[in-house]
Amino acid sequence: MRYFATGLLATTLLLTACVKDTKEIAQDVGLLPAGCGSAGARLQVDEGGNTFCADMQLIATGDGSSVIITGVDLGANSVVLQVEDLAVGEHPMTEAANGVLYMRSGVAYTVATGAEGTLNILEHDAENRRLRASFSAPVFNELNGITRQLQGQVEVTYTVGG
Numbered sequence: 001m002r003y004f005a006t007g008l009l010a011t012t013l014l015l016t017a018c019v020k021d022t023k024e025i026a027q028d029v030g031l032l033p034a035g036c037g038s039a040g041a042r043l044q045v046d047e048g049g050n051t052f053c054a055d056m057q058l059i060a061t062g063d064g065s066s067v068i069i070t071g072v073d074l075g076a077n078s079v080v081l082q083v084e085d086l087a088v089g090e091h092p093m094t095e096a097a098n099g100v101l102y103m104r105s106g107v108a109y110t111v112a113t114g115a116e117g118t119l120n121i122l123e124h125d126a127e128n129r130r131l132r133a134s135f136s137a138p139v140f141n142e143l144n145g146i147t148r149q150l151q152g153q154v155e156v157t158y159t160v161g162g
Helices: 002-018 022-028
Strands: 041-047 050-053 057-062 067-072 078-083 089-093 100-104 107-110 117-125 130-140 147-157
Touching: 041 057, 041 078, 041 100, 050 100, 057 147, 067 147, 078 130, 078 147, 100 130, 100 147, 107 130
Parallel strands: none
Antiparallel strands: 041 050, 041 147, 057 067, 067 078, 078 100, 089 117, 100 107, 117 130, 130 147
8 A cells, every 4th residue: 555655646746747837838839929928019027036928918008199008917917007208218217107007916016106217118110009118117015015126128019099
């Protein structure tokens, strides 16, 4: 009986070690791209060892002078980025301008009062409604007092609402 239990344990460990997570399986069969998004459809954020990729949903809408980008990952975490100035170059990110909302495991983080990050518009093609940017900002949760540092990249083609 002891050998059976040892064999069963070894088989269980072997099978468990070979199991891939859902995202890896979806990437292997071509349902999801191997990296984060694709050209014209990418929102990726790094936060202290946690990587967010908008691989569930990515929506970008604008009005000709600003764009709001919303991304959701497979774990239901989300990022909302508000780009208020589409001019190429660096722009401040504050609680009032070019803001970001980062939702991780149901906990909301935003740029805190008095804090500032940087939004760098790398490319804006108004005719084709394409935007490529990077950003870095400290975000804060008012309930638990935790501050996190976000580093992100976005490349989207946005729609213009009527």
